[in-house]
Amino acid sequence: MTNTPPREPQILEFANSPAIPDFLIKDVRAKLAYIDEAVDKASIVEDGARIRLVLKSVPDESLQKAIEDKVARVVTAMVKGAFEPRLRSLEDHMDRLHAYDRDPMDELLAEREVVREGNGYYTLGPKLSRLIDYMESRFLWLAGEMQAEPYRFPALIPAEYMERVKYFSNFPHSLSFVSHLREDLEVIEDFAQHACCSHGVVDAPDHSMAAPGAMLTPTVCHHLYYALADQTIPMDGMTVTAYGHCFRYESSNMISLERLWNFTMREIIFVGPESFVKQGLEKVRKKAAPIFADLGLAYRIENASDPFFIGTFTNQTAYQNALELKFEIRALLPFKNDTVAVGSYNRHQTFFGTHLNIHMENEELPHTGCVGFGYERLAFAFVAQHGTDPKGWPEPVRAYMDDHAVC
Ligand code: AMP
Ligand code: ZN
Numbered sequence: 001m002t003n004t005p006p007r008e009p010q011i012l013e014f015a016n017s018p019a020i021p022d023f024l025i026k027d028v029r030a031k032l033a034y035i036d037e038a039v040d041k042a043s044i045v046e047d048g049a050r051i052r053l054v055l056k057s058v059p060d061e062s063l064q065k066a067i068e069d070k071v072a073r074v075v076t077a078m079v080k081g082a083f084e085p086r087l088r089s090l091e092d093h094m095d096r097l098h099a100y101d102r103d104p105m106d107e108l109l110a111e112r113e114v115v116r117e118g119n120g121y122y123t124l125g126p127k128l129s130r131l132i133d134y135m136e137s138r139f140l141w142l143a144g145e146m147q148a149e150p151y152r153f154p155a156l157i158p159a160e161y162m163e164r165v166k167y168f169s170n171f172p173h174s175l176s177f178v179s180h181l182r183e184d185l186e187v188i189e190d191f192a193q194h195a196c197c198s199h200g201v202v203d204a205p206d207h208s209m210a211a212p213g214a215m216l217t218p219t220v221c222h223h224l225y226y227a228l229a230d231q232t233i234p235m236d237g238m239t240v241t242a243y244g245h246c247f248r249y250e251s252s253n254m255i256s257l258e259r260l261w262n263f264t265m266r267e268i269i270f271v272g273p274e275s276f277v278k279q280g281l282e283k284v285r286k287k288a289a290p291i292f293a294d295l296g297l298a299y300r301i302e303n304a305s306d307p308f309f310i311g312t313f314t315n316q317t318a319y320q321n322a323l324e325l326k327f328e329i330r331a332l333l334p335f336k337n338d339t340v341a342v343g344s345y346n347r348h349q350t351f352f353g354t355h356l357n358i359h360m361e362n363e364e365l366p367h368t369g370c371v372g373f374g375y376e377r378l379a380f381a382f383v384a385q386h387g388t389d390p391k392g393w394p395e396p397v398r399a400y401m402d403d404h405a406v407c
Contacts, residue, residue: 098332232361243266258380
C-alpha cells in the first residue's frame with residue numbers, strides 16, 4: 001500500500017496492491033468508516049485499486065501516517081485469506097415492475113413525512129406509519145399462522161449478556177452504550193449547574209457518568225435466548241414473535257432510511273431441534289411470498305453473512321457462507337441500481353444453547369433461528385419502487401390506507 005500526497009487538502013488516497021476483490025468492496029468500505037474520527041467518508045474506487053478518504057479537516061503528517069497504517073491493517077485483515085462467497089438464490093422477483101426510479105428521500109423530507117432527529121434516527125409521518133402498520137398487520141397474521149407466542153422485550157439489554165454471546169468481539173463497532181449520572185449528590189448538582197450541550201454532544205464534568213451496565217439492544221431475538229438461559233425447553237420446540245426497536249451504530253455509513261442507528265423489526269423466532277428450526281424458517285419464507293407480492297416488491301432472497309468486525313470477519317463470514325446460515329431478502333433500490341436487505345432468515349445452530357446453557361428435555365442443546373423484517377428499510381424500498389404518492393401504490397396497500405384513513 002502506498003500513500004500518495006493529498007489531492008485536495010482533505011482527501012487522502014491509497015493504492016491497494018493487490019486490488020480489493022469485488023465481493024469485498026462493500027464490506028471493506030463499511031469498516032473504513034470506523035478507523036478514525038477524522039474520517040468523514042470512505043470510498044473504494046477504480047475497481048478496488050484505490051481507497052479515497054474524505055477527512056473532516058486537513059490532517060497533519062502524523063495523522064496521515066496513523067490513518068495510512070489503520071487502512072493497511074483493515075485491508076490486510078479483510079483481504080488476506082478471504083474467499084469469494086458462494087451465492088445461492090432461493091427466490092428471484094427482481095423483474096417486478098416499478099414505476100419510480102428516484103431517491104425518495106428528498107421528497108419524503110420535503111413533505112415532512114420523514115423528519116431527521118439526528119444521525120441515523122428519524123420520525124416517520126402518517127403515510128409511512130400507515131404503510132408500516134399494513135406490513136405489520138400482514139406479518140402478525142403470518143406469526144399467527146406459525147402459532148407463534150407473543151413476547152414484548154425491553155430496548156435495553158445487559159452488558160453482561162452481550163459479552164456472554166460474544167457481541168463484544170464480533171460487533172464492537174456497532175454497540176450503543178447506556179449510561180446515567182453516578183448516584184452522588186455532588187455529581188448530580190455539578191452536572192445540573194455546569195453541563196451543556198456543545199456541538200450536539202453532552203459536555204459534562206469529568207467522571208459524571210456511570211460505567212454502562214446496559215446497552216441499547218441491537219436485535220430482537222437475543223432477549224428470548226436470554227429469557228431461556230439455564231432453562232429446559234419442550235422437545236417439540238418453541239415459536240415466538242416480537243416487535244422491537246433495534247440499535248446499531250453505523251457511523252458515517254448511516255444515510256437516509258436505508259441505514260439507521262435506530263430501526264424497528266418484527267421477528268419470528270424458533271428454538272428447538274434442528275429440523276424444527278429449519279422447517280419453521282422455510283414455512284415462513286413460503287408464507288411471506290404472497291405478502292411481498294401484494295407489496296409489488298421487486299426482490300430476491302440470497303445467502304449472506306453478518307457484518308462482523310475485522311478481527312473475526314474472515315472466519316465467521318466463511319463459516320456462515322459454507323453452512324448457508326443466513327439468507328437475506330434483498331429489495332431493489334432502482335435509483336441506485338442496487339439492492340438492500342429488508343429482512344433476513346438466520347440459523348445460529350447451537351450457539352445460544354451452548355453459551356446460555358439452554359437444554360431440551362432430552363438434555364440436548366436446542367438450535368435457534370429467526371426471521372426479521374426491518375420496517376424502515378421495507379418502507380424505504382417500497383417507496384423507492386412505487387413512489388411517495390399512495391395513488392400509485394399496489395391495490396392491497398391502497399385499500400388498507402383508505403380503510404385506515406382518519407375521516
Ligand atoms: P440482520 O439481523 O442484520 O439480518 O438485520 C435484519 C433486518 O434488520 C435487515 O434485513 C434490515 O431490514 C434491518 N436492518 C438491519 N440493520 C439496519 C440498519 N442499520 N438500518 C435499518 N434497518 C436495518
Ligand atoms: Zn434474530
